[in-house]
Amino acid sequence: PDPQEDRSVLTALADLTYDTGIELKLPGNTRVGSVRFGLSLAELASLRGNVLKQSLLIAGAAILLSLVLLISISYLLTRHIAGLVAATRRVTQGDFSTPIARRGADEIGVLADSLNLMAAALARDAEERNRHQHELEFLAHHDPLTQLPNRILLADRLSLAIARTQRAQRLLAIAYLDLDNFKPVNDSLGHETGDLLLTMVAQRLKDETRAGDTVCRLGGDEFALLLIDLTTIDECMQTIRRLLDAIAAPYHFDRRTAKISASVGLTIFPFDDADADTLMHARRSRDSRRR
DSSP states (O other), rough: OOTEEEEEEHHHHHTTEEEEEEEEEETEEEEEEEEEEEEEEEHHHHHHHHHHHHHHHHHHHHHHHHHHHHHHHHHHHHHHHHHHHHHHHHHHHHOOOOOOOOOOOSHHHHHHHHHHHHHHHHHHHHHHHHHHHHHHHHHHOOTTTOOOOHHHHHHHHHHHHHHHHHTTTTTEEEEEEEETTHHHHHHOOOOOHHHHHHHHHHHHHHHHTTTTSSEOOOOOTEEEEEEEEEHHHHHHHHHHHHHHHHHHSSEEEETTTEEOEEEEEEEEEETTTHHHHHHOOOOOSSOOOOO
């Protein structure tokens, strides 16, 4: 190309070279020479390609690092939140035994502490409710003074005992005990001593009966006994005599002693063939002793 004319940039880019010439003149338009410039764009293009590659690598690395940081932060946050959600579900299901582990002093850690305190309070409330519920259920089926089964529990056990006695072809007996001379002792020694006497009678009756039998307090000075798995009437009568002898033994209160006796009304199944409700109200006396 003519060195006196500049080549355009677009033309230079075609072969990656750029040539131009400049005339040197003195004042008065006197030409003294010329200067020619030549420039190769190959290295510049290579440098531009390298810079572009490095820029892409840096941008890719930055994006990858951002994704890793984002995933890590998301995992850390969601892990704690997932633990809080799981703990909340356990609390709603009544499981207060597993506390939430605190892994920091940030807002999530404070929330975990609050949830642990809430779970502990709910656990105490649930335990208190269960205790009251058990107490109510116990009082509904037991005498509060002697802790013996009451009439309701006796009726339930009698229904089961009748069915079992029929299958085993055995006998069962219901004995109704009335304490004799209890009122004079209660009036002379006081109501507290009278209550203590009733608890002592209850303990003696439990001591003289088998594990499968039921000793019940009907109220006042009246008791009932459900004797099961009897083979003969004589076995039943021996048990009744043993119980009457135990009741008739002296009772010692500090420096004072009291003696009482008991009267018994007895009904035996299946000789007194009836349903449980009829047997509960039957007081036909087969053997009566007074001490």
